[in-house]
Amino acid sequence: MTSPAASPLVQTRTIGRWRVHAIQAGGQKLDGGAMFGVVPKPLWERRIPADERNRIQLGMRCLLVEHESGLVLIDTGAGNKESAKFHDIYGIENAGAAGVTQLEDGLRQLGVGPSDVGLVINTHLHFDHAGGNTRREEDGTATPSFPSARYVVQQGEFDYATHTNERTAASYFPHNFEPIMSAGLLDPVSGPREIVAGVSVIPTPGHVPFHQSIRLESDGEVALYLGDIVPTAAHLPLPWIMGYDVEPLVTLETKRQLLKRAAEEEWLLVFEHDASVSWGRAVHDGKAYTLALT
Numbered sequence: 001m002t003s004p005a006a007s008p009l010v011q012t013r014t015i016g017r018w019r020v021h022a023i024q025a026g027g028q029k030l031d032g033g034a035m036f037g038v039v040p041k042p043l044w045e046r047r048i049p050a051d052e053r054n055r056i057q058l059g060m061r062c063l064l065v066e067h068e069s070g071l072v073l074i075d076t077g078a079g080n081k082e083s084a085k086f087h088d089i090y091g092i093e094n095a096g097a098a099g100v101t102q103l104e105d106g107l108r109q110l111g112v113g114p115s116d117v118g119l120v121i122n123t124h125l126h127f128d129h130a131g132g133n134t135r136r137e138e139d140g141t142a143t144p145s146f147p148s149a150r151y152v153v154q155q156g157e158f159d160y161a162t163h164t165n166e167r168t169a170a171s172y173f174p175h176n177f178e179p180i181m182s183a184g185l186l187d188p189v190s191g192p193r194e195i196v197a198g199v200s201v202i203p204t205p206g207h208v209p210f211h212q213s214i215r216l217e218s219d220g221e222v223a224l225y226l227g228d229i230v231p232t233a234a235h236l237p238l239p240w241i242m243g244y245d246v247e248p249l250v251t252l253e254t255k256r257q258l259l260k261r262a263a264e265e266e267w268l269l270v271f272e273h274d275a276s277v278s279w280g281r282a283v284h285d286g287k288a289y290t291l292a293l294t
Ligand SMILES: [Zn+2]
Pocket: 126, 128, 129, 228, 273
């Protein structure tokens, strides 16, 4: 099959009274087998085809919410601090026109500068979600990309990211979060929390133990930024779980709860890693959850 067209740099819609923008912060290619865990290749390659290195094309979609209290940015892509070799291994293509990344390009297209963002929420601190929290300056130092923002992540995730082991270390780079901490910009939270009116974080463990998803509710409309609990629309079926997850059976139960409610209440789901589908609603067709495009 041929890949569906990649999503544009910026896609805009409303959720209740807010304008929200999906910003494609870059492409990434990961091993298809690792992305689909125990699902056999003949099944997953019908959904997303593999390249000659068995990698599948993914995106790194961030969300900007025009909230009354200020601009809220959810996840920040891979940033500009890693080497060319690293970018080759992970197939990262996120260079921006002005030397930073596509995220900044997307923001600029919306008339938004880095200092205009008031709140950054990270689902978790893996490099492809929090890499753009900081940027490399010409002198080599890493500084906060959004110097006027508060940054929110689960306290448990911060602890997990700063106490790695052989299995978890490859995804956590201190330069993505320690400069935020030392600048005094980090606001760790524990458990579910409304961060600003209508914008809540909810624990969705499994990919990592303290992963969180972000729920947006405005004028009766609800959207859920899933993060890595359902990274692409192809991951909607309950057992389609990434091999990267540290607690796959916890992911299964998180998805079971979350998708039931999302389908019943017709939440708009936002897919962070889908290269082409920014959002949609989940329906159960009697066998599995599947995407109903809206
Ligand atoms: Zn990810």
